[in-house]
Amino acid sequence: MGSNVPEKYKTLIKDDKRIDGRKLDELRPVKIEVGVIPSASGSAYIEIGNTKVLAAVHGPKEMFPRHMIDEDKAVLNVRYAMLPFSTSDRVRPGPSRRSNEISKVTRHALESVICLEEYPAMGIDLTLDIIQADAGTRATAITAASVALAHAGIPMKGLVAATAIGKINDKLAVDLNGPEDNFGQTDMPIAMISTNKNITLLQMDGDFSKEEFKTALSMAKKAIGPLFEAQKAALRKYYE
Amino acid sequence: MTILYQNKQYIRDNITKKRDDERSNDEFRKITIETGVIGRAEGSARVKIGDTEIIAGIKMDIGKPFPDSPAEGVIMVNSEFSALASPDFENGPPREDSIELSRVVDRGIRESKTLDVEKLCVEEGEKVWMVFIDITIVNHDGNLIDAAGIGAITALLTAQIPKIDKDGTINRDGKFEGALPIRDIPVPITSGLINNTIVTDMNKNETECAEAIFTVATIKNENYCAMQKAGPSEMTDEQMLKISEIAQKESKKIRSAIEAAVKKHKA
Amino acid sequence: MTSVKIIPKNDGKTNKDTENIKTDKADIQNKKQSKKIVLPGDILVESIDFLAGYGTYREGKKIYSKVLGLLRDKEHVISVIPLAGPYTPRPRDFIIGEVTYIGYSNWKVNFGYPNDATLPMSGVPEFIENGADLTRYYKRGDLLFAAIDSVTKGGIIQITMKDKRARKLFNGKIINISPPKVPRLIGKEGTMISQIKNKTGCIINVGQNGRIWVKGDNEALATRTIKMVEKLSHKSGLTETISRYLDDGLKKIGTPEKKEKK
Numbered sequence: 001m002g003s004n005v006p007e008k009y010k011t012l013i014k015d016d017k018r019i020d021g022r023k024l025d026e027l028r029p030v031k032i033e034v035g036v037i038p039s040a041s042g043s044a045y046i047e048i049g050n051t052k053v054l055a056a057v058h059g060p061k062e063m064f065p066r067h068m069i070d071e072d073k074a075v076l077n078v079r080y081a082m083l084p085f086s087t088s089d090r091v092r093p094g095p096s097r098r099s100n101e102i103s104k105v106t107r108h109a110l111e112s113v114i115c116l117e118e119y120p121a122m123g124i125d126l127t128l129d130i131i132q133a134d135a136g137t138r139a140t141a142i143t144a145a146s147v148a149l150a151h152a153g154i155p156m157k158g159l160v161a162a163t164a165i166g167k168i169n170d171k172l173a174v175d176l177n178g179p180e181d182n183f184g185q186t187d188m189p190i191a192m193i194s195t196n197k198n199i200t201l202l203q204m205d206g207d208f209s210k211e212e213f214k215t216a217l218s219m220a221k222k223a224i225g226p227l228f229e230a231q232k233a234a235l236r237k238y239y240e
Numbered sequence: 241m242t243i244l245y246q247n248k249q250y251i252r253d254n255i256t257k258k259r260d261d262e263r264s265n266d267e268f269r270k271i272t273i274e275t276g277v278i279g280r281a282e283g284s285a286r287v288k289i290g291d292t293e294i295i296a297g298i299k300m301d302i303g304k305p306f307p308d309s310p311a312e313g314v315i316m317v318n319s320e321f322s323a324l325a326s327p328d329f330e331n332g333p334p335r336e337d338s339i340e341l342s343r344v345v346d347r348g349i350r351e352s353k354t355l356d357v358e359k360l361c362v363e364e365g366e367k368v369w370m371v372f373i374d375i376t377i378v379n380h381d382g383n384l385i386d387a388a389g390i391g392a393i394t395a396l397l398t399a400q401i402p403k404i405d406k407d408g409t410i411n412r413d414g415k416f417e418g419a420l421p422i423r424d425i426p427v428p429i430t431s432g433l434i435n436n437t438i439v440t441d442m443n444k445n446e447t448e449c450a451e452a453i454f455t456v457a458t459i460k461n462e463n464y465c466a467m468q469k470a471g472p473s474e475m476t477d478e479q480m481l482k483i484s485e486i487a488q489k490e491s492k493k494i495r496s497a498i499e500a501a502v503k504k505h506k507a
Numbered sequence: 508m509t510s511v512k513i514i515p516k517n518d519g520k521t522n523k524d525t526e527n528i529k530t531d532k533a534d535i536q537n538k539k540q541s542k543k544i545v546l547p548g549d550i551l552v553e554s555i556d557f558l559a560g561y562g563t564y565r566e567g568k569k570i571y572s573k574v575l576g577l578l579r580d581k582e583h584v585i586s587v588i589p590l591a592g593p594y595t596p597r598p599r600d601f602i603i604g605e606v607t608y609i610g611y612s613n614w615k616v617n618f619g620y621p622n623d624a625t626l627p628m629s630g631v632p633e634f635i636e637n638g639a640d641l642t643r644y645y646k647r648g649d650l651l652f653a654a655i656d657s658v659t660k661g662g663i664i665q666i667t668m669k670d671k672r673a674r675k676l677f678n679g680k681i682i683n684i685s686p687p688k689v690p691r692l693i694g695k696e697g698t699m700i701s702q703i704k705n706k707t708g709c710i711i712n713v714g715q716n717g718r719i720w721v722k723g724d725n726e727a728l729a730t731r732t733i734k735m736v737e738k739l740s741h742k743s744g745l746t747e748t749i750s751r752y753l754d755d756g757l758k759k760i761g762t763p764e765k766k767e768k769k
Binding site for chain 1: 544546547548550562564566571573574575589590591592593621622661662685687741
C-alpha cells in the first residue's frame with residue numbers, strides 16, 4: 001500500500017464509479033460458452049472482464065493414482081494452472097505453491113454439490129487453465145468448472161458460481177479487476193451454491209470490520225445471482 | 241482413450257480407398273487462424289485444424305545473453321499438453337511428445353533465421369530480449385506439430401516489443417517499440433505412412449495407425465528449414481521426397497492464410 | 508387433477524418463465540414435444556403429490572433436478588432424462604467391448620467403462636475344458652457384442668455370450684456416441700436405427716455403452732447420420748429430419764440398389 005501505488009491507481013473510485021466505469025455492485029461483463037473442447041466429457045470457456053478461463057472435465061474414469069482410490073465415492077482431481085502467457089510477466093510452467101492451494105480450495109468449493117457417491121472408486125478430472133488473468137481467476141475458474149461438470153452430465157445438487165468482494169478506497173465493491181485487486185485494501189473470493197446460496201469457498205486477505213464482512217456477504221449473495229443466470233443460459237443455449 | 245484394435249485395422253485396410261473422414265490423402269482439414277486472442281501476451285494466436293486446437297502466446301523479457309552469442313536475443317519454445325485436451329495427458333513435467341513438438345517448432349523458426357536475433361540485443365553481453373513462445377494444446381485430434389508451428393509464427397508476426405522505461409524496466413502498460421524483426425514464415429507440414437500410403441494432416445486415430453511420420457518445414461522461397469522423421473517404421477527416399485513436395489505445396493496455401501490473418505490483425 | 512407451479516429459475520421467485528404443469532394427458536403430450544431442458548439445481552416441482560424419480564432429488568416439498576437433461580412427468584413421477592454423462596452398466600444391456608486380457612479361465616473386456624468386464628468360461632456357448640487355450644475362442648483385440656449378466660455394487664461386471672444376439676464382430680468400424688443418446692439412436696421400437704440400416708444397407712450393432720459398430724458400403728453416410736442423431740437427439744421431429752438427411756446423402760452417392768444394378 002501507500003508509496004508504491006502508481007499515481008493513476010491512487011483513486012480507484014470517483015463519484016461512485018470505478019476505474020472501468022462500473023458501479024460498486026456491478027459485475028464485469030460475463031460471457032460463457034459450453035462444449036468448446038470436443039475430446040472432453042464436458043467443457044466451458046468463460047470470460048469475466050479480461051479474465052479468461054478454459055475448463056474441461058474428463059470422466060468419471062479409472063482413478064489414478066490408484067492409491068488415492070476411494071471405494072465409496074469418486075475422487076475429484078482438480079488442476080488449476082495459469083498459462084505462461086496469461087499475465088504481464090511470464091508464468092513459469094508447472095505447479096506452484098499458489099496453484100496447488102487454489103486447486104485444493106477449488107476442489108472443496110465443488111465437492112459438496114457433486115453426487116460423488118454415484119461413482120465409487122472412480123476419478124473425475126477437472127482441468128482449469130487460466131488463459132488470461134485480470135484478477136478473480138479462481139472465482140472465474142469455479143464458475144466455469146460447474147458449467148463444464150453439468151455439461152459432462154455429472155449429477156450435482158446445484159451449480160456453483162463465485163465472485164470476489166473487495167475493499168477499495170475504503171468502499172466495498174464486487175468483482176475486482178486487476179488494478180483494484182493489486183492496489184485495493186481487501187480481496188475476498190467467495191463461492192455459493194445456486195439452490196440455497198450456501199458458501200463453499202471463502203478466502204480473505206486485507207482488512208474488514210465485522211460490519212464490512214457482513215455487508216460483503218450480502219453483496220456477494222446479490223452479485224452471484226446474475227452469474228447463475230449466465231451459467232444456465234449458456235448450458236441451455238448449447239442445446240438450442 | 242486409445243483407439244480400438246478393430247478401428248485401427250479398419251483405417252489401415254481402407255486407407256488406399258478412402259480416409260476415415262472422407263478426405264483425400266493430401267487434403268488438410270479446415271484451418272482457422274485467430275490473432276490477438278490474449279491481451280496479456282505480446283503476441284498470440286489460436287489455431288484450429290479440424291478439431292485440433294492450440295493457443296500460442298509470446299512473452300518477452302530482458303535477460304542475459306548466452307556467452308557464445310553476446311549480441312543476440314534468445315528464443316525459447318515451450319509446449320504444454322494440458323490435461324484439458326485429452327484424458328491421456330497426465331499432468332507433470334513435459335513428456336517426450338511435448339518436448340519433441342517444442343523442439344521441432346523451435347528448429348523451424350531458428351534455422352530459417354526467421355527472427356533477426358541481432359536486432360534483439362539491448363546491451364551487448366548484458367541485456368538482450370528473451371522471446372518465449374508458449375504453446376498450449378487445448379484439444380487433441382492429431383497433427384499437433386503443424387498447428388503449433390502455424391500458431392507460433394502467427395503469434396510472432398503479431399507480437400509487439402514492449403517499451404523499456406528510463407529505469408531499465410519493461411513498460412507493461414501497453415507501450416510498444418514496434419513489431420518483432422521477422423524475415424520469413426516457416427510452415428511445418430506433417431504427413432505419415434499408413435499401410436504404406438502417404439497421408440497428410442492425420443487426425444488422432446490416423447496418427448495412432450501411422451507406421452512412420454515425417455514433418456517438413458518450408459520457408460517462403462520453397463526451401464526446407466527443418467525436418468523430423470518420427471514413428472517406429474522406416475521410409476523410402478521416394479516417400480520422403482514425395483512428402484517434402486506435399487509440404488512445399490501445402491505450406492504455400494497455409495502461409496497465405498497466415499499472411500491474411502496477420503494483415504487483418506494489423507488493419 | 509393437481510395443478511402445480513414449475514419454477515425453472517431456482518431463486519424461488521415466480522417470473523416470466525414460470526409456467527404451469529397440469530397432469531392431464533394433453534399437457535404431458537405438449538411437454539414431451541417441447542422437451543424442456545432442465546439443469547442441476549432447478550426446482551422441478553413444489554408439491555408432495557409427486558415422487559422424485561431418476562435424475563432428481565427431494566428437499567422438503569421441492570423436487571430438484573440433479574442433472575442436465577429433459578424433464579419427464581409420468582404418472583406423478585418427476586424424472587430427468589440426462590443429455591450427457593457416462594454409461595451405467597445394467598444387467599441385460601448389450602455392450603460392445605474389446606478383449607484386452609486373457610486369463611486362465613476368463614477374458615477381460617474393455618467397454619469404455621472405468622472397470623473392465625469379465626467374461627467367464629461359463630459365459631461362452633461352447634463347453635470349454637479347464638486348461639484349454641482360451642485364445643481359440645476369443646483373442647486380444649477381438650470385438651464382442653455381449654450381454655451384461657450381472658453388476659455388483661462394488662463395480663464388478665460380468666458379461667455373457669450365451670444369448671442369441673451376442674456375437675463376435677468382424678471387420679467393421681466403431682463409432683462412439685454419448686451413451687445417453689443411445690435410446691434416441693434406437694428410436695421408438697427401433698424406428699430410427701431401422702431406417703438408418705435400411706437406407707444405407709449397413710449392418711449396425713448398437714451397444715448401450717455408446718459404441719456403435721457399422722459395416723457396409725455406405726459406412727461413411729451411416730457414420731455421419733449417427734453423429735447427426737447424436738447432435739440433434741433432444742430435438743423433436745428427428746425421425747423425419749434424419750430420413751431427409753439420409754435421402755439427400757444417398758442422392759449424392761447413388762442408392763445401394765442403383766449400385767447393384769450397375
